Amino acid sequence: MSLQATTYLVVGLTFALYIGIAIWARASTTKDFYVAGGHIHPVANGMATAADWMSAASFISMAGLIAFMGYGGSVFLMGWTGGYVLLAMLLAPYLRKFGKFTVPEFIGERYYSKGARVVAVICLIVASVTYVIGQMKGIGVAFSRFLEVQYEIGLMIGMGIVFIYAVLGGMKGITYTQIAQYCVLILAYTIPAIFISISLTGNPIPQLGLGSMMTGSEVYLLDRLDEVLRDLGFAAYTTNARLSLTNMFAYTFSLMIGTAGLPHVIIRFFTVPKVKDARSSAGWALVFIAILYTTAPSVAAMARLNLINTIEPTAGEYMVYEERPDWIRNWEATGLLAFEDKNGDGVIKYSADAETNEMTKIDRDIMVLANPEIAGLPNWVVALVAAGGLAAALSTAAGLLLAISSAISHDLLKGIWRPDINEQQELLASRVAMSGAILLAGYLGFNPPDFAAGTVALAFGLAASSIFPALMMGIFYKRMNKEGAIAGMIAGLGVTLLYVFQHKGIMFVQSTSYMGDMAPNWFLGIEPNAFGAIGALVNFAVAFAVSRVTAAPPDHIQHLVEDIRVPHGAGAPSAQH
């Protein structure tokens, strides 16, 4: 069977599975729709959280970014996993104890203010929409390769699938579907990694293979990669820091607190039965995430080495362009990979020197999708990777769209504008809100600002600078009041958005960038994607200062804080002491 046919078959089967589950478990009440009825087992919830969490950025982009950044790519690995430690200890158990449907609902009640709730909704929507753009880009890339169509058409098809999928689902359907999607994506990620690890090092465990010697030689794989890259004029793989250690520190910190502050991740911990389960479920989520995240560095290094070996099979001998392998032809058709035989000698040379380099374009996002083809693995493995990439993008998009639509229908419509609507009307409203969000994200997906992981990193900066500090202070600082929290959120979000927009363009439209995305203009050498950490510090400082000069929160709020700090009585509506 041809690659195309195999891919259609595998992707088609997985889609049929997801839609079948979504129909079987579709939501009939708002409690089902927002928190899956609150009855998900912690291990199952961990698996669903992992699929919700691991997006197109984790699956498709991350290993590609690491492949070209080397050590500098560690910010994504540490940042996107370390946040779960914060989530498990600083937020999840207490928010579960609070026992409501959305993150803005907590902020509105804790800060006894509809204004705070509206600010939280705005922060949530800005962060989630930015994040959804990354998923749309990932879906576009996966579809353009799998259907062999242009990126734009791939994006439109992706939007259509997400539309059917997310509007059917609700949290209940989404949760069960995400468990299936986790299984697909983790198999799709690890199987090629195992094959490639065996072929390069003889070790079937990729995490160990990366630290092993190359088959048939006494040279360690990472040492070999460092050497090959230095010969081509690039920096060594294992020591190539991203800009500066200060920048890496800020970037990792932004991703960690951003992870802990992302509403679509936090609401997953509202679905478990107990406070105790919220803690262990965060651990299970990280186990399932770590399987992919510890495999990714091996995929990255091995893909880079295999790519170089394809273009320069033995030292000084280059690939003849007319004899290029099929996978190169396929990717050239998508426009994401391009060659230019500058000196007309019929062979392709890869070099760090822009003058002589003839691989003129290689989109980082294709490294994972092309990896099995580069390594010459069978067609079904290639097809599985396409299905895995789509599973990752779809599961995350569904989770984000749920967070956006519940913020609009539950917090804005039901909570503020029209408290008298009934449950069926609220369900309908959340589905309409979801449709609107898909259209907006699709539009922004046509003007993608950066690589998929880069776009997503901005969402983290926004979650880090606005939502995380407000939640954490709400639990750990009883004296924090309405004025402080609102001022802090606005200041944190404002500083971060200003910094990102002045360097990246307003709403990422490049031409409106008024300071240029150039390193000399960066504050302390910190890139815009890493600025959430600074935004968070501004948020904490402003909130603290303002709360000191304004009145303490009322007694019943201080009791609410004491109540959420202890697990006893979870499930009951704010117990009295």
Add this chain to the structure above:
Amino acid sequence: MSQNNNYWQANLRIIAFCLAIWFVVSFVFGIILVEPLNSISLGGYKLGFWFAQQGSIYVFVVLIFYYAKRMAKLDREHDVHEDKDD
């Protein structure tokens, strides 16, 4: 209420302990001290690079389960666990 206060203070101490380890394995070993640690080898890995791309993640997983287990015990010691009446 002072009973709950003791519970909360104990919780804060456990969090501080876990977050200290969290900070050391990622920010200290993986970033600040990466260069000196890279002179030590762990198989084919440079040690600083290993902490940044592998080791810190394994430690994070262990930390969360340790915290969950320690807190389940603390909840019982202070009699604030969930299923005591229901």
